[in-house]
């Protein structure tokens with residue numbers, strides 16, 4: 037525990053520059069959004085107290101907005117506003133709107149009717165009544181609304197890093213994908229502290245007496261404005277092209293760090309979430325993105341993979357890995373599984389993924405269509421000779437592979453199959469295999485090397501430039517350590533890749549990462 | 559001063575006010591009296607246009623009020639609400655100064671006027687910076703009155719101003735109300751459902767029922783010449799007390815001087831002839847006087863009488879009223 041705290045502290049010190057920028061960005065982002073939300077929400081709240089017919093629809097729409105999942109809302113924003121600060125601020129302010137509108141409305145309608153009547157009877161105009169009577173009396177309720185909105189915004193602002201708007205989310209989500217607890221905490225703790233501090237400060241305002249509240253009402257917009265100005269888009273250097281990388285890619289040696297050290301790539305980089313990155317590239321918000329080479333979105337968004345000519349991305353060739361005991365038990369299994377060897381290359385796999393992810397076809401249908409087209413399909417036999425248990429991780433590509441294998445086994449042998457799809461990540465799937473819960477599942481050479489075997493960095497370095505050496509190494513080690521056999525590779529390499537829009541890459545004549553670097557340096 | 563002509567207000571099918579007409583002379587105190595829901599508040603609010611009438615006309619100082627902007631009209635009319643409607647976020651001083659602020663008085667003038675009113679209403683300066691929720695109901699009511707009076711409007715509208723007070727506080731405020739010189743210069747329309755209050759404070763009463771005025775006259779008119787059984791029944795319950803309040807000393811014929819001479823140690827109070835017989839009784843009861851010196855300014859004469867003499871004059875007057 038003690039050691040953990042120390043290292044967290046060390047991490048924060050070491051990253052203090054980044055931490056400060058992110059914290060300031062976070063505060064700025066929160067208050068820009070909040071400021072605009074108040075500018076819109078307050079008048080809107082007042083408006084619906086005057087035109088009660090509108091109160092239902094306005095409050096209804098604001099409530100619905102709040103139930104839209106944040107990541108979806110951010111996704112909607114990209115075609116309209118691109119990526120970066122603008123869509124993030126708009127999304128945040130939409131979340132902040134409801135409590136502000138609602139509390140303004142209830143605050144003002146809650147003002148004692150006798151007091152309003154007295155004001156009217158003394159000859160106050162509508163505006164005088166609003167500013168001298170209704171707003172001051174509704175102020176505590178309105179403040180409570182702003183307070184709620186602030187806390188919501190501080191929380192949701194962590195998601196701004198999904199669309200390259202910065203903030204503490206960069207650490208949080210980077211840490212999650214890199215499985216780096218210190219990084220997660222370095223983002224999460226300041227974010228939580230901000231929420232607590234702002235909530236506390238606003239609760240103090242809330243308790244001030246009416247007299248002081250009047251001065252606060254004047255000072256608050258100013259304060260909001262100052263805090264808002266903390267937000268600036270970090271653009272250390274602008275380049276001809278703009279890159280968007282996932283937080284995970286940013287922190288990895290076989291990712292952005294390698295791009296810098298091995299290729300000397302210098303490109304303006306934004307941190308962005310995987311879910312919106314491809315779309316942002318398609319919308320021309322980004323030019324270069326990090327992705328996986330068989331992702332269906334590659335086809336959906338008309339992107340092209342740049343050749344990794346210096347081989348910094350380790351190979352991730354897929355192959356079924358099988359328990360040796362199972363191979364003995366099911367004598368025909370190895371032969372059947374090898375039917376698929378070399379049959380699926382990168383673009384074929386991308387196309388299959390595209391069918392499930394974008395055309396929403398079922399993995400079974402995609403599997404059958406594929407086998408039929410390749411003349412491998414045979415109808416199922418009786419299945420009397422025992423059950424082969426197939427595992428798969430929890431994403432589309434693995435579902436398709438599992439289905440293909442299942443159909444092959446049933447069609448070519450008398451074995452039956454049971455598929456355990458959705459076994460979470462690598463760890464769960466691999467544990468299931470070693471503990472005899474499944475007989476085989478499709479694994480990737482890079483994963484076997486980096487996530488399961490985890491040899492010394494030196495060994496890794498010596499292997500990863502070559503697909504064959506990596507395959508041979510994991511095959512040998514798995515056999516020795518786990519009595520698990522790597523069968524022949526299926527053919528495709530689902531590795532990290534840099535990608536660009538096809539048209540742009542062609543226009544600029546960029547085919548490899550070295551081409552890209554040369555273009556940028558020119 | 560105030561002339562109301564065929565005024566009506568309909569809320570959907572409810573005829574809250576149904577073609578009523580009445581007139582209030584300058585410096586007169588008109589009471590709108592009636593049971594709950596008979597349209598008193600609606601009538602009152604039409605006079606400062608808090609409610610726009612369905613039909614009819616209202617003139618103040620022979621000017622049609624619907625030809626002025628409502629804000630200007632209202633700034634010239636004091637309005638006291640049933641539950642005071644003080645601004646909870648304003649101090650007492652700020653509450654009273656609302657209308658001067660709207661009229662853009664300078665600060666000195668406002669301060670002076672606020673101080674003056676507080677004194678007249680028997681509130682010390684300590685209350686200036688206090689918020690309404692720290693005041694008693696009676697004090698709040700007085701601030702409400704001060705707020706309505708501050709710009710010295712010629713017209714004052716009051717909606718059950720003393721409704722929320724207990725009996726003791728109410729009679730105390732009634733006394734202050736009658737003594738306040740500011741109010742004597744005003745034309746007042748006051749709403750109440752309390753018959754005693756109406757008789758005590760009104761020069762002139764409109765008894766209403768279901769949106770219509772049933773009878774319009776002085777307290778004595780209503781009491782001794784009721785127009786119909788509704789009026790009679792409305793006043794029946796507390797008749798004697800009302801009679802004491804309705805009859806003023808100067809209406810009595812001067813009592814015959816009895817045997818009693820002014821003896822040593824006798825207590826004598828001076829009293830003005832235009833007070834009600836009720837006040838006479840209060841003098842005998844609370845001050846323990848033996849005889850009253852009645853000063854009749856109108857006829858420029860003074861006379862005196864003791865309790866027995868005054869009571870017999872009172873009964874004689876009553877007898878006359880019923881014989882007429």
Ligand SMILES: Nc1ncnc2c1ncn2[C@@H]1O[C@H](COP(=O)(O)OP(=O)(O)OP(=O)(O)O)[C@@H](O)[C@H]1O
Nearest residue numbers: 569572573574593594595596597598599600601751
């Ligand atoms: N805004 C309104 N909408 C509909 N009906 C109304 C409205 N205001 C008053 N009324 C109706 O008009 C009638 C007269 O109401 P008003 O308030 O004038 O009575 P009131 O004599 O002042 O009664 P109270 O002594 O209880 O205050 C009542 O029947 C009431 O229900």
Ligand SMILES: [Mg+2]
Nearest residue numbers: 598599600717
């Ligand atoms: Mg009323």
